[in-house]
Amino acid sequence: MATKLGDYKTGVHNDWCPGCGDFGIVNAIQMSLTEMQIPKHKAAIFSGIGCSGKTSHFINTYGVHTLHGRVLTFAQGAKIANPEMTIIAAGGDGDGLGIGAGHFVAAGRRNVNMTYIIFDNAVYGLTKGQASPTLKLGEQTKSLSNPNPNYNVNPIALAISSGFTFVARSYSYDVRQLKDLITAAVNHNGLAFIDVLQPCPTYNDLYTRDWFGGLDQINEETKKPTPRIYNLADVGYDPAVHYSTTTELNEKLAQALEKSLEWGDKIPTGIFYKNELVTPYTKRITDKVPNYLENPAAKQKISKNGKTTTDISDILDSLSV
Amino acid sequence: MVFDYSWLIGGPQGSGVDTAANIFSRVGTKLGYHVFGKREYHSNIKGLHSYFVVRLSDNKIRSNVNGANIMVAFDAETMIRHGLSISKNGAIIYDSSIVNTSIDEIPTIEADHRVRLAEFFKSKNMEPKVSSIIELAKESGVNVYPISFRDALSNIADELKRPELSRMTRMFNVLGVSFSLGVLKAPMAPLLESIEEIFSTKPTIADLNKKAANFAYNHASAKFSGFNASLNETDKEPNIMLVQGHQGSALGKMVCGCRFQSYYPITPASDESEFLETHEILQVKEDRPGSTTIVQTEDEISAIGMAVGASLTGTRSATSTSGPGFSLMAETLGWAGINEVPVVISLFQRSGPSTGLPTRHGQDDLLFAINAGHGEFPRIVYASGDVEDSFYDTGKCFNFADIFQLPVIHILDKFIASSVVTCNRFEPDLVSIDRGKLLEKIDGDYKRFAHSPDGISPRSKLGLENGVFWNTGDESDEYGHISEDPVNRIQMMDKRQKKVEQILTLVPKNDQVVAYGKSDICVVSWGSSKGPILDAIEMHRNEGNEIGFIDIKLLEPFPTEYVKSLLKDSSVIVDIEANMTAQLGSLIRKNLLKDPDYYVLKYTGRPMTCIEIFDSLKKILEKKAEKRQVLLYGD
Numbered sequence: 001m002a003t004k005l006g007d008y009k010t011g012v013h014n015d016w017c018p019g020c021g022d023f024g025i026v027n028a029i030q031m032s033l034t035e036m037q038i039p040k041h042k043a044a045i046f047s048g049i050g051c052s053g054k055t056s057h058f059i060n061t062y063g064v065h066t067l068h069g070r071v072l073t074f075a076q077g078a079k080i081a082n083p084e085m086t087i088i089a090a091g092g093d094g095d096g097l098g099i100g101a102g103h104f105v106a107a108g109r110r111n112v113n114m115t116y117i118i119f120d121n122a123v124y125g126l127t128k129g130q131a132s133p134t135l136k137l138g139e140q141t142k143s144l145s146n147p148n149p150n151y152n153v154n155p156i157a158l159a160i161s162s163g164f165t166f167v168a169r170s171y172s173y174d175v176r177q178l179k180d181l182i183t184a185a186v187n188h189n190g191l192a193f194i195d196v197l198q199p200c201p202t203y204n205d206l207y208t209r210d211w212f213g214g215l216d217q218i219n220e221e222t223k224k225p226t227p228r229i230y231n232l233a234d235v236g237y238d239p240a241v242h243y244s245t246t247t248e249l250n251e252k253l254a255q256a257l258e259k260s261l262e263w264g265d266k267i268p269t270g271i272f273y274k275n276e277l278v279t280p281y282t283k284r285i286t287d288k289v290p291n292y293l294e295n296p297a298a299k300q301k302i303s304k305n306g307k308t309t310t311d312i313s314d315i316l317d318s319l320s321v
Numbered sequence: 322m323v324f325d326y327s328w329l330i331g332g333p334q335g336s337g338v339d340t341a342a343n344i345f346s347r348v349g350t351k352l353g354y355h356v357f358g359k360r361e362y363h364s365n366i367k368g369l370h371s372y373f374v375v376r377l378s379d380n381k382i383r384s385n386v387n388g389a390n391i392m393v394a395f396d397a398e399t400m401i402r403h404g405l406s407i408s409k410n411g412a413i414i415y416d417s418s419i420v421n422t423s424i425d426e427i428p429t430i431e432a433d434h435r436v437r438l439a440e441f442f443k444s445k446n447m448e449p450k451v452s453s454i455i456e457l458a459k460e461s462g463v464n465v466y467p468i469s470f471r472d473a474l475s476n477i478a479d480e481l482k483r484p485e486l487s488r489m490t491r492m493f494n495v496l497g498v499s500f501s502l503g504v505l506k507a508p509m510a511p512l513l514e515s516i517e518e519i520f521s522t523k524p525t526i527a528d529l530n531k532k533a534a535n536f537a538y539n540h541a542s543a544k545f546s547g548f549n550a551s552l553n554e555t556d557k558e559p560n561i562m563l564v565q566g567h568q569g570s571a572l573g574k575m576v577c578g579c580r581f582q583s584y585y586p587i588t589p590a591s592d593e594s595e596f597l598e599t600h601e602i603l604q605v606k607e608d609r610p611g612s613t614t615i616v617q618t619e620d621e622i623s624a625i626g627m628a629v630g631a632s633l634t635g636t637r638s639a640t641s642t643s644g645p646g647f648s649l650m651a652e653t654l655g656w657a658g659i660n661e662v663p664v665v666i667s668l669f670q671r672s673g674p675s676t677g678l679p680t681r682h683g684q685d686d687l688l689f690a691i692n693a694g695h696g697e698f699p700r701i702v703y704a705s706g707d708v709e710d711s712f713y714d715t716g717k718c719f720n721f722a723d724i725f726q727l728p729v730i731h732i733l734d735k736f737i738a739s740s741v742v743t744c745n746r747f748e749p750d751l752v753s754i755d756r757g758k759l760l761e762k763i764d765g766d767y768k769r770f771a772h773s774p775d776g777i778s779p780r781s782k783l784g785l786e787n788g789v790f791w792n793t794g795d796e797s798d799e800y801g802h803i804s805e806d807p808v809n810r811i812q813m814m815d816k817r818q819k820k821v822e823q824i825l826t827l828v829p830k831n832d833q834v835v836a837y838g839k840s841d842i843c844v845v846s847w848g849s850s851k852g853p854i855l856d857a858i859e860m861h862r863n864e865g866n867e868i869g870f871i872d873i874k875l876l877e878p879f880p881t882e883y884v885k886s887l888l889k890d891s892s893v894i895v896d897i898e899a900n901m902t903a904q905l906g907s908l909i910r911k912n913l914l915k916d917p918d919y920y921v922l923k924y925t926g927r928p929m930t931c932i933e934i935f936d937s938l939k940k941i942l943e944k945k946a947e948k949r950q951v952l953l954y955g956d
Binding site: 054062288314 | 347350351363438560561562563564568571575576577578580581583600601602604605606607608609610611612613614616618619620621623625626627628629630631632633634635636637638645652653656716743746747749750752754755756782783784785787788789790791792793794795801802803
C-alpha cells in the first residue's frame, strides 16, 4: 500500500519558534520520503544536537537523536552495518562544521552512500544566538556583544575538498527545490551533502527571510525586490562529472569551488558538484569482501541453538605449533 | 627437577628482536615446553631499546621471573641493561665487537639511568663499559661466550657466494637465536621448521635464514659445547597453541558473532583490530561466508559512535582502544547507557595519566572505566586475566551487552597484549550466544523503552518492520521521545538501574569472581596480575605455605556479597594490582567496608614477575611486611 505524507509525521509537539527555517526542512524530508515511497522501517533519520537535533522526533521513521557533532559517526556505523537502510543525517552548522568538523572531513573521504543535511543559520540558536562557524568575520547578529572575530567556514568548498561526491545548497523556504534535492541526494550513489540556508527568526537578524528575498534590492524599473537566491539549474550550470578524465574532473571541481564563493547580492542554490565515478564505500568493502552487500553485518546469522556457527578452525590450526 | 629456563634477547627497535623471540618461542613449543614470552619496548619506531624474555618450563607458567638464565646481546645497550640480570651458571652470548663500548657511546640510555649506571661503575671502581659487565658476570658464575656476529655473517656470505649478505645486520637476530639454541644443544629440526613457518610467505628469505641458522647453530654448538643446560624433546601435550595476547579477544569476537568493529590506531589495542581485519572473511558452518566489518575511524569519538550506530542495526558491535582513546569515548558511553545500546569496548590499558608510558603496562584505568561519562547509568566493567580468559570472556561480554542492553567495558592490558603464551586450543563450542530480548519480528504498537519488571525492554533494530523507535541523549518516554516530565524521569532512571540487580543475580557466580583456593591469607586482585600471582602462590605451595586468591572479574557492578562470602574465613587480605593508589582496594573499602591488610603495588610500567610477588608474600607470611609494598623490578 502506498504511503502518504501523513504516514511520515509523528504526533510529537513541534517546539521550534514560529517562522523557523527548520519547518521547511522537516517538511521537505517527509515529502521526499513520500515521493520515494520508502517504507518507514527502511529509513532512519540521524540528528545532532540543537534545534535541528529534534528533527528525528518529528519524522515517523527510525529516529536517532545523537550527540553534539557526532551525528555522522552514528549514521555511518548504521549504514555500513546495514546498507539496506536509507540514512539521512541532519544537524546544525555548529554541529557539523564546528564541533563535528573532523567527522565532516572524514565522512567525505569515506563516501558512504547516505545523505547529510546541514541546517545553516549562522548562529547557535538553542544556546541563545552565539556565532556559529558559517557567520562571517566581523558580522554581528543581535545577541553578540561584539562583531564575530572568526573567519567563516565555506560548507560547499569544504565538502568538495573533503571528497563528498554530491554537494548542493538549498533554501529552507523553497521546500519544493529542497524536496527535489533530498530525493536526488538519497538516490545518489555516494555521500551527498545539502547545505540548507535558513533564517533563525529569533537570533539571526542579518540573514532574514526579507534579506534572502532581496527586499533591500528593489529593481528600479519593476519596483519589485530582486531575490538573492537563484537556482544553478536555471542558468545552465552542469555540476556532473561525466567522464573520469583528470581535465574534466578538475574543471568541475574548480567550477564548483568558484561558485561556492559567490555570496551577497546573488546566492546560488542547487547542485554544485556531482561525481558518481568515485567509488562509494560499499564498493571499497566489496572489493575485499565480495558478498558484503548480500550478507552485511546486520544480516549475518551468528548462532544456531545458542552456539556459534563461525568456524575458526583454520586460524586455530595456524596457531597450533 | 622441574625445568624452568628463561632466555632474553635485546636490541634496537626495528632490528627484528620480535622475529628472533618468535622463533625461540616456537622452538620451545615444538619441544613440548610451556612458553611464556613478553615483549618490552619504547614508544619509538627504530633505534630505542627493546627486549623479549621467553620462559620455558615443564609446568604451566603465566609470568616471567626476574632476569634470565641465558641472554644473547648483539648490541652494547642490551649488555649494559641486562648483563647483570643473568643467573649463576647461566650464559651470555655476545658480539665480541661491543666489548669496549662505554655508556657514553649509547645515546639511547635515558639521562637518569646513565647517572645511576655511572654511580654503579664508580662504586665498583670499574670503567663504565661493556667489558666491566662481562667481568662482573663472570665473577658471579655466568658463562660468557663472545662471538663475532659480523664474521659469522661474512662466513655465511662467502659460503653462499653472496657478498651483499655480509652487510645484512638484520640477520643478527636469527644468528642470535641460533647461537643460543646451539649452546643449549636443542634439536636443530624445530629451529629450521620454525623459520620456515614464520617466513612461509617469503620462501627465499626463509631459505636464507635457514642457512644462516644452520651455520650459527653449528658454530656455537661446536665452540661452546660444555654448557650445563640443554633443551630436549619433552612429552608434548596435545592441542597446544602458541598465541599472542591480542589474538585471544580477536578470536573471541569472531566466534561470538561480533561483526562490526571500529577503531582508531593506538598502542596496545590496534593489533587486535588488525588481526580481525586480516581475517575479515569468516567461514560459517552450513552457510555462506560471513565477515567482520572493520572501520578505521578519524578518532575514538567516531570509533565508538560508529560502533553504537552499527549496534542499533542489531549487529554485535565493538570498539577497541586504550586509556587516551577511552577518555574520548566518555560522552558516547553515556549515550549508549541512556539509550540502552549493547556495545563492547575492549579497553587495553596502558600506563597513564595522559600519554603516560605509552608502550608500558598498567592497571590504572579501573576506576575511570567504572565512572567514565557524566550522569548516572548502569554499565558492566569486566576484566580478563590472561590470553585464554580473554577468548572466553569476550563472548561473555557480548552476551552481557545483549542481555542487559548496556555498554560493557572489557578490560585487557598491555601485559596481556604483548605476551606470547602456549595454551590449550580454544574451544569455540564452549562459547554460547545469548542475544537477550532482541526481536526478530514485531506486531502491533511498539515501545522501545517499555517498562518491564526487570527493567529490560524488548529490543527492535533498524530495518525491522513495525519496530520503529526513537533514541535520544535526552531523557525520553517509552517510545524514545524527549521528555522532561519529573515522574517519567524517575521511572526511566529506576528502570535502567534495575539492571544492576539483574546482573548480580543472573551472571553466574563463577563468572563474577574466580576463587583459587581459600586460606587464612588471601590475595585479592583483578585482570592480568592473575598470572604472576598464581605462579607466586604455586611457589609458596611448593614450600608448604597455602595462600588463597580471588580474581575479581566483574568489577562493576561490584559483587559485594559474593566477595564478602569468599573472604569470610581469611584473616589477612592482600590486595595486589598494577597501579599506585590501589584502585581495587578502594572498591573493597567502599563496598566491603574493610581495608585490606596489605597492598602490593607496581606502577613502573613493567608487569610484575612471580618472583617479586613471591618475595612480597613471603614478607607478609613472616610478618615483616610494610602495609604497602611497591615493586620495582624490570627495565
